[in-house]
Amino acid sequence: MTKPYYEFKPYNVGRWIVWSLFALVLLGAPLVFSGNLSITMLSQMGIAIIACLSYNILLGQGGMLSFGHAVYTGLGSYMAMHALNAAADGQWPIPVSLIPLVGGVAGLFFAILFGYVTTKKAGTPFAMITLGMAELVFAMSLMFSEFFGGEAGISGNRVVGEAFMGISYGPPRQVYYLIAVYTFVCVGLMFAFTRTPLGRILNAVRDNPERVEFIGYNTQKVRYLAFMIAGFFAGIAGGLGALNFEIVTAEVVGAARSGGYLLFTFLGGATFFFGPIIGGILMVLAAVLLSELTKAWLLYLGLIFLFMVMYAPGGIASLIMMNLRVASFGKLREVWVAYLALGVTALVVLLGGGAMVEMIYHLQLDAAMGDVVKYLGMSLHPKDAGSWFGAAFVTLTGLGIFELTRRQFSAQWAEIQTEIEKEIKRRETQ
Amino acid sequence: MSSATSTADTGRFEQAMSHVHAGGYALELRDLRKRFGKTEIIRGVDLAVRPGERVAIIGPNGAGKSTLFNLISGRFEPSSGEVLLNGHRIDGKKPFEINRLGLSRSFQITNIFPKLSVFENLRCGVLWSLGYKYTLFRFLAGMDDANQRADELMKMIRLDKKHDTLAMNLTYAEQRALEIGITIAGGANVILLDEPTAGMSKSETSRFIDLIREVTVGKTLLTVEHDMGVVFGLADKIAVVVYGEVIAFDTPEAVRANPKVQEAYLGSVLADEQAASAGH
Numbered sequence: 001m002t003k004p005y006y007e008f009k010p011y012n013v014g015r016w017i018v019w020s021l022f023a024l025v026l027l028g029a030p031l032v033f034s035g036n037l038s039i040t041m042l043s044q045m046g047i048a049i050i051a052c053l054s055y056n057i058l059l060g061q062g063g064m065l066s067f068g069h070a071v072y073t074g075l076g077s078y079m080a081m082h083a084l085n086a087a088a089d090g091q092w093p094i095p096v097s098l099i100p101l102v103g104g105v106a107g108l109f110f111a112i113l114f115g116y117v118t119t120k121k122a123g124t125p126f127a128m129i130t131l132g133m134a135e136l137v138f139a140m141s142l143m144f145s146e147f148f149g150g151e152a153g154i155s156g157n158r159v160v161g162e163a164f165m166g167i168s169y170g171p172p173r174q175v176y177y178l179i180a181v182y183t184f185v186c187v188g189l190m191f192a193f194t195r196t197p198l199g200r201i202l203n204a205v206r207d208n209p210e211r212v213e214f215i216g217y218n219t220q221k222v223r224y225l226a227f228m229i230a231g232f233f234a235g236i237a238g239g240l241g242a243l244n245f246e247i248v249t250a251e252v253v254g255a256a257r258s259g260g261y262l263l264f265t266f267l268g269g270a271t272f273f274f275g276p277i278i279g280g281i282l283m284v285l286a287a288v289l290l291s292e293l294t295k296a297w298l299l300y301l302g303l304i305f306l307f308m309v310m311y312a313p314g315g316i317a318s319l320i321m322m323n324l325r326v327a328s329f330g331k332l333r334e335v336w337v338a339y340l341a342l343g344v345t346a347l348v349v350l351l352g353g354g355a356m357v358e359m360i361y362h363l364q365l366d367a368a369m370g371d372v373v374k375y376l377g378m379s380l381h382p383k384d385a386g387s388w389f390g391a392a393f394v395t396l397t398g399l400g401i402f403e404l405t406r407r408q409f410s411a412q413w414a415e416i417q418t419e420i421e422k423e424i425k426r427r428e429t430q
Numbered sequence: 431m432s433s434a435t436s437t438a439d440t441g442r443f444e445q446a447m448s449h450v451h452a453g454g455y456a457l458e459l460r461d462l463r464k465r466f467g468k469t470e471i472i473r474g475v476d477l478a479v480r481p482g483e484r485v486a487i488i489g490p491n492g493a494g495k496s497t498l499f500n501l502i503s504g505r506f507e508p509s510s511g512e513v514l515l516n517g518h519r520i521d522g523k524k525p526f527e528i529n530r531l532g533l534s535r536s537f538q539i540t541n542i543f544p545k546l547s548v549f550e551n552l553r554c555g556v557l558w559s560l561g562y563k564y565t566l567f568r569f570l571a572g573m574d575d576a577n578q579r580a581d582e583l584m585k586m587i588r589l590d591k592k593h594d595t596l597a598m599n600l601t602y603a604e605q606r607a608l609e610i611g612i613t614i615a616g617g618a619n620v621i622l623l624d625e626p627t628a629g630m631s632k633s634e635t636s637r638f639i640d641l642i643r644e645v646t647v648g649k650t651l652l653t654v655e656h657d658m659g660v661v662f663g664l665a666d667k668i669a670v671v672v673y674g675e676v677i678a679f680d681t682p683e684a685v686r687a688n689p690k691v692q693e694a695y696l697g698s699v700l701a702d703e704q705a706a707s708a709g710h
Contacts, residue, residue: 197557197565197573200546204554207543213525214503214535215616216558225564428591 019188026180030173039172040244041284046176046183047240048280052268053190054233055261060270061194062226063206064119065127068134069261072231074253075110075137076103076238078148081248084156096160096169100182100239107235108228115227119220122209126223134258141250153249156242169243179240186233191273193229202226260287263305269317278316296361329420338409345402352395355380359387454517456481456620456650457502457533462511462521464494464501464674471497473674474511479667481619484651486665488658490695494674495654496538499624502652503535504528515620530558534618538625538654540605542612544598548589551597551608553580555615579615586645587611603634607641614645621646623653627660639664658696662686670695 029042051073058064080103086092087099094102118129141148148154159170169175193199201222204212209219242248251257260283268279290297312319326332355375359382362373373380380387457479464472471494479485487495500506502513504525513521520528543551553570556579557563570576584590587607592600597608606626613621626642627635639660642653655661661668661682668685670678672694678685685691 192569193566195569195571197562197568197570200550200570201554201557201564203546203550204543207545208541211537211541211543211612212554214529215555215612216526216529217564218524218526221564225566229566 022187023184026184029180030176036172037288039176041288043172043176043179043240043244044284044288045281046179047237047244048264048283049183049277050186050233050240050280051237051261052265052276052280052283053187053273054230054237055265056270056273056276057190057193057202057226057230057233059262059265060272060275061199061206062202062223064122064223064227065262066118066130066258067127067255067262068130068137068258069230069234070253070255070257071114071134071137072107072111072234073238073241073261074141074248074257076107076235077242077248077252078154078238079103079106079235080239080242081154081156082147084158084160084242085154088157088160095164096158096243097178099158099243100178100236103239103242104232104236107238108232110235111228111231115224115231119223119227122205122219122223134253134255137253138250138255141253148250149248151250153247155247158243158246175244179244182236182240186236187277190233194273198222198225263301267305267308267315269315269319271314272317272321275315275317282316294358294361295365296357299357325420326416329423331416331419334416335409335412338405338412341405342402342409345398345405348398349395349402350398351376352391352393352398355391356388356395359391454481455479455514456483456516457652458512458514458517459498459502460512460514462498462501462513463509464497464506465509470509471674472501472508475671475674475676477669477676477679479620479650479652481650482648484646484664484666485653485669486661486667487652487654487669487671488656488661488695489671493671495671496624497674498671499535499622499652499654503533503622529616529618532618533620533622534613534616535622536609536613536624536626538628540602540609542597542605542608545596547594547596548584548592548600548608549580549594552583552611552615553577555612556580556583556617559616559618583611583615586614587641603630603638606630606638610642610645614649618649620650621652623651625654625656627655627657635660 026046030039033039033042051069054072055066055069058066058069080099083092083094083102084096084099087094087096114133118126118133121129142150158175159168163170167174169178201212201217204215205217205219205222212219212222238252241252264279264283264286265276266279267282268277269275286297286301290300294300308315314321323332326335358373358375359380362369363382371381371383373382380391382388455478457477459475459477462472462475463470475498487498489495497506501508501521504520504523504527508521511521512519515528515531515533518531520531520533523531543554546554553576556576560573560576560579562568562573562576581590584593587610589600589604589607589611592604597605600608606629610623610626613623623642627638630638635657642651643664653664655664665682667680668678668682669676670685670688670691677694678688678691680688686696
């Protein structure tokens, strides 16, 4: 039987192209974005990609909503940092290149330890237990200062011993390439995991755990094994983080970090494998660039998350895939005007809403800095009703037109989907 | 089917079948009871099914037919009594343990993997029986025996044109067929079907019964069914369950003639059906 399976095969040309492109991007990125800040950001992106993908083994592939994934990245960071310091003291002859693996093994170890309890349950109880675990570990991180270094954390120096073939890991660029290699290998391995029996049964457990029990599988064991794998890759991400920053503080096991993984994995798109890659990149862009741009960045992030949950629960990846589907039926041309209208009106809303947010933040936090807020080249006066009236007017007008455009777009989109369904039916009957 | 498949199939049931002595039963219930709180739902059921027999379980709503299935398949634990599969005690075991011993069931409310394709649904069903279990270091694409078996199953349940369709996008009748497909995928020799034709039209039902007969050839079959036409057409034997007890277990003809059954259940059903057909 020669049925084509749409899966990993070594001679699958399309897949070769995608992976080669991925490798090229990883290799070439620091040549294009060569500033110091850019290199640091690229390094962080690689780490975030591994972390978000490992989180998605739980969320997207296993249907396990974990509120404590930072436990495994964070403990991986701590163990990697201790290993680095042991190597620097000459107590442990381990090359710096392998330090992230120490983080991975630590992540795996703690996933085996804590996962035994957390994966006993699925659904809401699972989420609650992970939350409890995260609080437990965070509390411990402040209690056991010998290991966690208290509030100051522990630091180290990634330049250990003599440089090997010119590689000392002193320059950020060298660390970037180490991270890039780990990113490529980890992404590859995690993709391969989705093509194995365990990976597929994990999807089945996500869809319908009860039924899985009746086809011979112990769902608890499936969840536990997946949890270990996620913990291992999370630990690697943590280990890379330790090398990159050369300092590990208690916040790496904190709730905010865990929340970040959840938020950005979701934003990127948990239903497709590549979604968390987008999420990881966005995570760094938001934390580094958006936070520079405005003090209210967490508020904007929250709003984006809110709208995504409401209107595009599949994240950015699903938006891309939906449009690719429309494009493959040659219908993308029909919607681009609507997209333009949506984009412009959304910008107007953002312009007005942003002005109000910035004024509120100014009044609350920076009132001592004067009465003028610089906003996109304009001067706003938070204590003057005129600025508020203007901003509100722009926001409401934008909202009104946006809603009209959105309704029209929804109708058009539904029509296109119906046409596509008809076309698929027609092709099937041929 | 490749030789690997049949070897694995044989291996899987060798152990279970080795306990079957001459004249042994595929499935045996001994004084099975189930209480929920103070209410006894199953009140001492004895039933013995020979290998290859097709048994229909009938009875009024709330008689405990589905509960009986849940007790046999491990979804609920019996309060007392024994369940034997091929001579093996299985009461108190987990559903997946019972499944591994060669008993598989379907559900009254469609119970499939909605976000996986038809092919993936069926392949998930075959993996354990072919020995792939929790395999992490091999690709599914290279498992020719599993892929072939899933393909064969897809043809058997007539969904081979829906290879990549997500299960949630199938029609109701197709989902019911997929439900049966997943149930037989692992090659179990005792099959429990809980109202397989529930919610189907008359014409769909008769086609579906042909399908069930076809895919369960040589297997022991227990089915809960309401449609009397189906029951008398499909079953070698009928068990009548009323208020948690089996009041009759015999050939269709004998059950039909049984005055106790007439009084407790069948009389009213047949009368209803006659009234319904007279009304049309």
